[in-house]
Amino acid sequence: MAAKRVIIVGPAYPLRGGGMATFNERLAYALQEAGNEVEIVTFSLQYPAFLFPGKSQYSEEAPPEGLTIKVLINSINPISWWRAGNYIRKQKPDLVIFRYWLPFMAPCLGTIARIIRRNKYSRILAITDNVIPHEKRPGDTPLTSYFLRACHGFITMSRSVQQDLLQFEPRKPSLYLPHPLYDNFGQPETKAEACTALDLDPKYNYILFFGFIRAYKGLDLLLRALAEPVLKANPSIKLIIAGEFYEAAEPYLELIQELDLQDKLILRTNFIPNSEVRHYFCAGDLVVQPYKHATQSGVTQIAYHFDKPMVITNVGGLAELVPDGEVGYVVAPNAEAIAGAINDFYTSGQAQGMSQHIQKYKARFSWPVFVKSVWELAASIKA
Numbered sequence: 001m002a003a004k005r006v007i008i009v010g011p012a013y014p015l016r017g018g019g020m021a022t023f024n025e026r027l028a029y030a031l032q033e034a035g036n037e038v039e040i041v042t043f044s045l046q047y048p049a050f051l052f053p054g055k056s057q058y059s060e061e062a063p064p065e066g067l068t069i070k071v072l073i074n075s076i077n078p079i080s081w082w083r084a085g086n087y088i089r090k091q092k093p094d095l096v097i098f099r100y101w102l103p104f105m106a107p108c109l110g111t112i113a114r115i116i117r118r119n120k121y122s123r124i125l126a127i128t129d130n131v132i133p134h135e136k137r138p139g140d141t142p143l144t145s146y147f148l149r150a151c152h153g154f155i156t157m158s159r160s161v162q163q164d165l166l167q168f169e170p171r172k173p174s175l176y177l178p179h180p181l182y183d184n185f186g187q188p189e190t191k192a193e194a195c196t197a198l199d200l201d202p203k204y205n206y207i208l209f210f211g212f213i214r215a216y217k218g219l220d221l222l223l224r225a226l227a228e229p230v231l232k233a234n235p236s237i238k239l240i241i242a243g244e245f246y247e248a249a250e251p252y253l254e255l256i257q258e259l260d261l262q263d264k265l266i267l268r269t270n271f272i273p274n275s276e277v278r279h280y281f282c283a284g285d286l287v288v289q290p291y292k293h294a295t296q297s298g299v300t301q302i303a304y305h306f307d308k309p310m311v312i313t314n315v316g317g318l319a320e321l322v323p324d325g326e327v328g329y330v331v332a333p334n335a336e337a338i339a340g341a342i343n344d345f346y347t348s349g350q351a352q353g354m355s356q357h358i359q360k361y362k363a364r365f366s367w368p369v370f371v372k373s374v375w376e377l378a379a380s381i382k383a
Contacts, residue, residue, distance in 0.1 A: 003035045003036055003037060004036045004037070004093075004094040004095060004375075005036070005037045005038075005091070005092075005093040005094050005095075006031050006036050006037070006038045006039070006093060006094065006095045006096075006097065007038075007039050007040070007041055007088050007091070007093045007095075007096050007097070008024050008027060008028055008038065008039070008040045008041070008096075008097045008099075009040075009041050009042075009073075009084075009088070009096060009097070009098045009099070009109065009112065010024050010040070010042065010097075010098060010099030010127075011024060011042060011043065011046060011099065012024045012025055012028075012040040012042040012067075012069050013025065013042070013061075013063045013064055013067075013069055014042075014063070014071065015042060015043060015046055019129075019211075019298045020099055020101065020129070022182065022184070022274065022298070023099075023179075023182075023298065024040060024042075024099060025040070025064050025067060025184075026180075026182065026183075026184050026367070027097070027367075027370075027371075028040055028067050029066070029067070029184075029367075030180075030367035030368070030370065030371050031371055032066070032067075033367075033368075034368070034371050034372075038067075038068070039068045039069070039070060039093075040067065040068070040069045040070070041069075041070050041072050041073065041084055041087070041088060042069055042070070042071055042072070042073065043071070043073045043074065043075060044071045044072070044073065044074050044080070045074045045075055045076065045077075046075055047075065047104075048075075048076060061273055061274060061275065070087075072084040072087060073108065073112070075104070075105060075108045076108075078111070081107075081108050081111045081112050081115075082111075082115065084112050085111065085112040085113075085114070085115025085116055086115055088112070088115075088116050088122070089115055089116045089118055089119045089122075090119075092119050092121045092122060093122050094121075094122065094123065094378075095122065095123050095124075095125065095374075095375075095378050096113070096116055096122050096123070096124045096125070097125050097126070097127060097374070098112075098113060098124065098125070098126040098127070098147075098151065099126070099127050099129065100126045100127070100128045100129065100130075100131075100147055100148075101128075101129040101130050101133075102130070102133060103133060103137070103139065103140040103143035103144050104143075105147070106143035106144055106146050106147040107143065107146065109147050109150075110146045110147035110149070110150045113147070113150035113151060114150045117150065123152050123153075123378045123381050124150070124151050124152045124153075125151065125152065125153050125154065125155060125374070125377065125378060125381075126147070126148070126151045126153075126154050126155070127154075127155045127156075127157070128148075128154050128155070128156055128161055128165060129157070129161070130161065130164075131144060131148075131156075131161055131164040131165050131167075131168065132144075132164045135215075135216075144168060145168055148165075148168050148169050148172075149169075151169075151172070152172065152173075152381045153172055153173040153174060153175070153377055153378070153380075153381050154169065154172065154173070154174040154175070155174070155175050155176075155177055155374065155377065156174060156175070156176050156177075157176070157177060157178060157179045157317070158176070158316060158317020158320060159176055159317055159320060160316045160317045161317065162174055162176050173377060173380055173381060175373060175377045177370055177373050177374075178320070178321055178364070178365055179297075179298060179300070179301050179321070179365070180301065180365050180366060180367045180369075180370045181301050181304055181305050181362060181365045181366070181367070182298055182301045182302045182305055183305050183367075184274075185274060185277040185278045185281075185302065185305065186275075186277075186278045187278070188278065188282055188306050188307065189278060189279070189282045190282070191282060191283060191285075193282070194278070194279045194280070194281075194282035194283035195283050197276075197279040198268075198279050198280070198283055200240075200266065200283055202283075203236075204236055204237070204238045205236045205237045205238070205285050205346060206237075206238055206239075206240050206266070206283050206284045206285060207237065207238075207239050207240070207284060207285065207286045207287075207288050207342060208239075208240045208242065208280055208281065208283075208284030208286070208287045208288065208308075209222055209239060209240070209241050209242065209243070209288055209289075209290075210242045210243055210272070210280060210281070210287065210299050210302070211242075211243045211297075211299050212243050212244055212245075212246045213241070213243050213244065213245045213246055213247065213249075213252070213269065214246045214247055215247060215292070216291060216292050216293050216294065217289075217290070217291050217292075217294075218289075218290035218291050218292045218313065218333060219241065219252060219290065220251075220252065220255055221290040221292070221313075221333060221334065221335050221338060222239065222288055222290040222335075222338060223239075223252070223255055223256060223259060223261060224255075224259065224335035225290070225335040225336075225338035225339040225342065226239055226259070226261055226264055226339070227259040227260075227261060227335075228335060228336060228339035230339055230340070230343045231339050231342060231343060232261075232264070234343075234346070237264065237342070237346065238264050238265065238266055239261075239264060239265050239266065240265075240266040240268065240280060240283065240284060241265060241266065241267050241268065241269060242268045242269075242272050242280045243268075243269065243271075243272060244269060244270060244271045244272075245269055249269065268280075277302065278306065281302055281303065281305075281306040281308055282306060284308060285308075285309075285345075285346075285351065286308065286309055286310070286311060286342065286345050286351075287299065287303040287308050287309070287310045287311070288310070288311045288312075288338065288342065289310065289311070289312045289313065289318060290311070290313055290333065290338050291312070291313050291315050291316070291318060291333065292313070292315065292333050293315050293316055294313075294315050294316035294317065294318050297312075297318060300312070300318065300321050300322065301321075301365060304327075304358060304361075304362040304365065305362070307355045307358045307359055308355075308358070309327060309328045309329075309345065309350075309351060309354040309355065309358065310322055310327065310328035310329070311328060311329045311331060311338060311341045311342060311345070312328060312329070312330055312331075313330075313331060313332065313333040313337075313338070314330050314331065314332060314333070315333055318330075321365075323357075323361065326354065326357045326361070327354055327357050327358045327361055328354060329341035329344070329345070
């Protein structure tokens, strides 16, 4: 395939890593590895301070090497939208890939896309993480429609999002592509090495809850699962909670006190930089995603990279990527079911077999496959 010019519009450095920024940067590398010229256009301001739930929007790590990233967009400054749109329009890239995840971003991203379309050349695709947001607000539907109408086609990483998308754009092409592996957090290390890096005692069995803490992710369900008799009576099991609170911490801390779980928890509720991610996954035996509702989750693809079995709940698109009984457990979103799966993992002797299944199954989630499919979708569209 002849080299093409691609611009990705979405979160990236100097914004902190996390799902989308990390994904966009990894996608840029994959497109470059396929011989394309790639640039990321990102935000100087993604959220006003009063809307941002975390401690900081900006990274303290070194910038990613070998990527061209331009900081042009202020989500609440329409002048910056006009400048960014015209910057991209004049370059006439073959492909522009937007990341869309929240109706708040629709005016900004939808306006930029409309300006780019004036060159009557660039194909515009959107990777839609969410079409219907997790936390619904008045105005979500018209805002989302405004953005989606500006795009030529769509990529979804779960079939449930693809179904949501059809409610808005039934005639435009869309493609379901599973989330590729997050293979950019370093090589696996031994549990002993990981525990040393995290100052943990390797004699314990660690289960891992990883990522920003928000209501829909069901940490409260996992805490209640730990309090189930089958787990609370097992002194060898501890839960690592690794991720920043994106909502009030007090209800969770009160629940921990109520359930008397203090001795079973390792609380690392700060932002986890990319350089430390592998330590948490390699220290853990089992990754638990107790979501109450979901679309897709990058945590699954980090677990795959490190050959870690999972417990996931049967909501949204999570079960599409985790064959039950082969690479992990798919359970109902309640404490009893989650506790049962964790207990079975530690008592049934399936751990080694699941890790072996993972090594075979994860091969289908390669970045070259993802990039090839993106180009096939783009080629089917007339700008």
